[in-house]
Each structure stands twice: as C-alpha cells, then as structure tokens.
Amino acid sequence: MLVSNWNNYPRVEAALADFRSQDEALSILEEANKCIPRGLGRSYGDCSLGADIISTPGFKRLIHLDPQKGTLECESGTSLDQILSVIIPHGWFLPVTPGTSRITLGGAISSDVHGKNHHLHGAFGRHVLDLRLLTPQGQVLECSRNENPEIFQAVCGGMGLLGLILSARISLMPLESVFIRQKTIPAADLDQLMGLFESYHQSTYTVAWMDCLKSGRNLGRGLFMHGEHCRAGEASRRGLTHPDSKVLSLPFNLPFRALSPLGIKAFNSLYFYRKSRRTGYQFSNIASFFYPLDVIDNWNLLYGKKGFLQYQFVLPSRNSREGLQKILQHINSFGQPPYLAVLKLLGPGEGPLSFAQYGYTLALDFPMRPGVFSLLKALDRVVQKLGGRIYLAKDARMQKHMFWQGYPRAKEFLELKKKLDPENKLSSLQSRRLGLCQNQY
Template identity: 40%
Template sequence: MTVVYASWGRYPKATPAAVYRAHWTDEDLPGGSHSVLPYGNGRSYGDSCLNDGGALLDMRGLDRVLNIDRSTGTLRCEAGVLLADILSLVVPIGWFLPVTPGTRFVTVGGAIANDVHGKNHHRTGTFGQHVLCLALRRSDQGVVLCSPTENAELFHATIGGLGLTGAILWAEIQLRPIANPGVNSETIRFANLEAFFDLSEESDRDYEYTVAWIDCLARGKSLGRGFFMRGNHAAPQKRPPSPPGKTHTFPIEPPFPLVNAWSLRAFNTLYYRKQMAAMHRAITHYEPFFYPLDGILHWNRMYGRQGFLQYQCVVPPGSAEESIRALLETIAAAKNGSFLAVLKVFGDRRSPGLLSFPRPGATLALDFPNQGQRTMDLLNNLDKIVASSGGAVYPAKDARMSGDHFRQYFPRWEEFQRYIDPRFSSSFWRRVMRT
C-alpha cells in the first residue's frame, strides 16, 4: 500500500519508496538501494523531513530514556523520545529543558537536526549548545560517538544538519534547574513596531523568556502592534499553578482553508483588543506559556486540504526594524496574513551547527494558507527583502526557497557537504542543491 507522508504544514506531500521503523541501535541501516532519511514526529513544516522516492527511517521506535542524573541534571535518551516525554519525567524532580521550541511534540533527534531555538535564545542559545554528546549511525562508519571534543567536526555538522549526516541513535543533554512548574509571566500590549523593539531591549536584561505576537495585517501607525510576553521560572516560594485541563482536537479537515482575509482581520482585531490593560501579570503553568498551540491537537487541519506554508526568517540587527517593517508592509498589502505571527530578537549566542539558522537579529515567523501561486509570489517577495538585508530563512520551516537563496543564507554549505552520509538525502536537500 502506498503511504503518503507530509510535514506539519501538509505541503508538500511525498511518497517514500519504503518506510522502516527503527528499533535497533546496533544493526546496519535498512533501505536497500534507496537513499535514506530519519523521520521523527513530522513537526518540521516543509520538506526537510521528507524523502520522496527514497526510504524513511521512522525513529519513534527509539523511545527510551536511558539515564537521568538527578544531581547534575544530565539526561541521556534515544533519539525518538519526545520533548513532552522528557518534561513529564524531569519537571517533578526539579529540572526543565534548556531550550524548547513552540511545541513539545518534537523528538530529541529532530530538535538536534534542526537546532531548534526558543523564547530564551538571548540567554541560552539553541538546543544544540546543550547537547553534551550523541551517537550517530552512519552507513560508511557504523556507530560514531560525537561531542564537542570527540569527532567534533561531525558533531557540529550534525547539529542543525537536517538529518543528513546519519541517524542519531541517542543523545545526552544538560537540563536546567527549576523550583516548580510555574512561570512568572507578564503580557504587555504595545502599539507598533517601534514599541516592540523598545520592549525587547528592556526585557532581555531581566527576563529569560521573551516573545511577541503581532497583528500582521495592521498598517500605518499601528503596523507591528501586538502583545509582548516575557517571563521567568517561578521562585521556590511561589505556589505552583495547576496544570491545564483537557486538550481539544480540531475535528475535521475542511475542503477549504478556514483562514482567509476576512477571518484573519476579524481574529487579529479581536485578539488585540482582548486585553485592554497595558499589562497583565500571572503565574502560569509552563504548558500554556511555552506551548499554547499544543492545547489543540491537529490544529494544522484548519488550513484545509492544501495545507499551509510557514515562513520564518531572521534579519540582522543593524537593519532589523527597517527590514521587519518592509516585511509586514508587504504582507499587509497582500492581505494574506497569519493568525500566528511571532516576532522575537535573537541574542548573540553563536549556534554550534554549520547550518544552524539562529544568528543575531530579529526573527519573524508566520503561517500562510496555501493559495497556490499567489502565496508563492508573496513568499518570493519576502525572500527579496530578507536576502537584500543579509538575513536567512529557516530550512525546518521551508518548502520552496531557491537554491541560490539557500546558499547565500548558509555560506558554509560546501563545508557541510563533506559530512553528509553517502546514503542519506532528502527532498529539501535535492531541491536546494538543484542548479
């Protein structure tokens, strides 16, 4: 039976020639004559986790936590373990993930392969900076142990390496201590883009976690308005908040996207007005603070059968406000915006991977319903702004950037190519290497 695979954006779709469920740590790679690519939980948005016509290694079978040192906060686990599984084990004993993306339903292997970042990049950098060591299964070398001091070049190629350097079998990461599951948070309403950058500069000094939701359809003096969220892990004396209630499931796949110009404008306007006070303070459980969308399972269905494209870029500090303004003006003029428009300023912590995306500057992430050529034209126009500013687009969120742009964004790609496993490939890599 033919099985079609898709990423979280549900575009594009791919048909692998074979799918093998990994349950081994000491056997040869399967796949026969096909190219091979590890597949975690499918939470990348584009085609970096797809291998159309090749073989996929479903890594979710490697789902064991191997060791937790309660005194030092080091954790060793197999690559298919979800971040959600780690949190359920370590939060009750006073530890937390050092870096987490906006969903906890990603695998450890996927977090390393995409060198994910979170709301605390300005303090702690990327996930890869907290990986102490890992085991990599390669077709030409067997199992290779990698760390910053052992096979260091391969280690740095694997972090952010999009699964192309081999199959990660297990990894050891350093956790960070917490006193309880609470987050002492503040939500600040701001009027425009200039106010965002002022808040970000002020907040990064005192808050570990900072991020903003913006109304991407606002224009004129209100362009870039939104809510700025900042927080720190709650102090020991604070009463731990209750965990959130039952999660909900988006029940159907509509034949057309429920996200359109009318619903976007209505939602964004109402959402911006939901908090009329200048600031709201609360001690919240970590789940709604870090993972608000995880409360709705299969929320990607609301974009309909054609799926959606996420666009995440970073632009350099010197031109950040000007470039973000140009991006938002282009999006607002196209009337093809996003419910989920997220803006943050990255710190100057250097990412460890050869192809790591985070770098100093402002990063903007949005979801666009797939409306065919109209959407592609808009994203191509955004590319021009990002490329001319000296910025970059995130491969884990991409389904259509050109090879020319990829090579501009990631100038170490030729160095990276030396570490690609000879049997590994992906739909993404073939696309951006096509000339």
C-alpha cells in the same frame, strides 16, 4: 503511503521503516539507496521527506537520568513530552524548548531548535553534551565538543544529512515550580515592539505576537510577552507535577474558509484589546506558556486539505527594523494576511547550518491560496538583500541560490558530508532542492 509534515505540504508517496534497535537501524541504512531520518514530522516542509524514510519514534528508551547532576540520556525517537514527564518531577526542565513538545530529541538536535530564550541561552545544540551518530557508512561515532567536535557541531542543525542520531545526553536546567510569572505589554507599532525586546533583554523568555494586518502608523502593532520561572511556592504549593493540559482533537479537515481574512482581522483586534487590558503579572503553567498550541492535537487541519506554509526568516540586527517594515508592507500590499505571526530575538548561531544569527526572527503562517508563492518570493528578495536567511525546518520552497547566500558556512558542511556520506545516501527532498548533496553544488 502518503506522508507530509506538520503543514501538510508537500505530500509525498513514501515508505517508512521503523526500528527498535541499533542493529535494525543499521540494516535499514545498509539496504537503502537514498533515505532520510524522520522524527514526529513536526517540521513544516520537506526536510524529513523522501521516497524512503527511517522513522525514529519507535526508538524511544530513556537510557539514564542523573537527578543529581541534571543530565539525561535517551534514544533519539524520545519525544520532548515524554522527557518532560520524567524530568519535571525530579526538579529539572529543558534548557531550550520550541513551541511544541511533540517533537523528538533527534529532531530537536537536527534542526538545532530555538525557544523564547535564544537571546540568552542559545539553541538546543548548546545543551547537548554528547551524542552517538550512525553514519551512512555504518560506523557508530561518539561525538561531543571534545570527540569528533567538527562533526558534533555540524550534526546540531545538520537536518539529518550526516547520519542517524541514535541517542544523545543533554544537560537540564533546575526547576523549582511548574509555573511561569509572565507579563504582556502592548506595543502600538514596530519601534515600540522592538524597543521592548531591547528593554527586557535580561528576561529569560521573550516573544511577541504581531498583528500583520495593521498598516500606517500602527504597522507592526503587537503584544510583547516576557516571563520567568517561579520560585518554589511562589504561585502554588502544587509542586512539580507535569502539567499535562487536556488535549482536544479536531475530527476532520476544516474547510479553509473557516479562517477567512476578515475573520482574522476581527480576531486580531479582539485579541489585541483583550490582552492589552491585562497589564499586571500573571501566572501560567509550563504547558500553557510554552506549548499553547499543543492543546488542540491537530490544529494544522484548521488550514484545510491543501495545507499551509510557514515562512520563518531571521535578519541581522542592523537590518532587522528595515527588513521587518518592508516585509509587513509587502504583506499588506499583496492582501495575503498570515494567520499567525510570532517575533523573537535571537543570539548567535553555532553549527554551520544552524539557523540563528544575531537579530530578529519572524514566523508567519500562510494558508495555501493563489498568489502565496509570489508573495513569498517578494519576501525572499527582502530577506536576501538584507543578509537574512530562512529556517530550514520551516522550508518547503526556498530556491537554491537563496540558501547558498543565506548560509555561508554550507560549503564547510558539504565538505564534511562528502567524507561521511560519499555515496550521498542521506538526502531529503529539501536537500536535493537546495543542492545540499555532493556533485550538485
């Protein structure tokens, strides 16, 4: 069947094998020549694509919730959405969550996903207590910070290349209310926007939307948002019900021109001015604060049949301002506006392939149009020169040399891979493109 991840590019012919038990997973691994685990396919690109895929969403049992200690153990195909529906009524929340709840626990660990609180609370892997890994040689390893610590660190962010995560135990954060107290502050340019991230560094959640179609003195104009969990009874007495927002669905692939650059320019201005007028604190629920895009089930179809590319990079703090400025200038001069631009501040990374480093990360959604690959190459040069890197979970096209320069600990990862996967059984289209297979580098 034809398979693609969230951005619908690339699409590949692949065979998907499901499993419901550890034994079934083992026999799939034993029989496969080359294969790669895949969760809910919410990555953008080819990190979970290949001719043979081990599909995990059928492996989704909640193993144990300890409501006193706030720990949860589940099988790796469990979705964050499923987890939230169980933990919220007990007064717990995920300590780190990305911008969608439709991903699996295995996908969250393998990409070491980050949320709006990375500057304070790190990535998902920091909150994993232990995990069980089925190695390509058929062994089941218990991994934690004390047991097989080197493997544990590398599996967090390891893009499914060291083994199939069977299950994991994570620590949860206490929650008193399903509401978030948030404030949006307009910023006229990049300096103001970055200044706000610094001033609100102690806020739990910070993020900014950027209008990439502005140039000159409004270059980097945006809306900065910060938020905190409400205390019990602060916003409503409705208690801890999982706020399941209504899910809408698009019936078909919309033609690409549904989002023309002119339309986006008009949208950006309207959005900026409307949001700028709301200056006080507002209350939103967890679903609308963390997962606004989940309201439309298949919003990815808005980009049309050819799909789109998400370009997400991080630049070290010392170079972030210069780099962001150059990136925005390139976007303007190429006349290729991204349809979405989200800026976050990151703290340090942990695993050898983890994306994070101190500095700013910008995620840009580009529709697939002629010239987009040339623009991204120009952006690559800026990111590379200034010591940044591209997020593997959002990559469909990075070149090998850029990867090896951006991820200086990749050699350490590859050494470990040689030990755990001497036959190079676990490989994706991405790992082959980047030379993340032994004998290739």
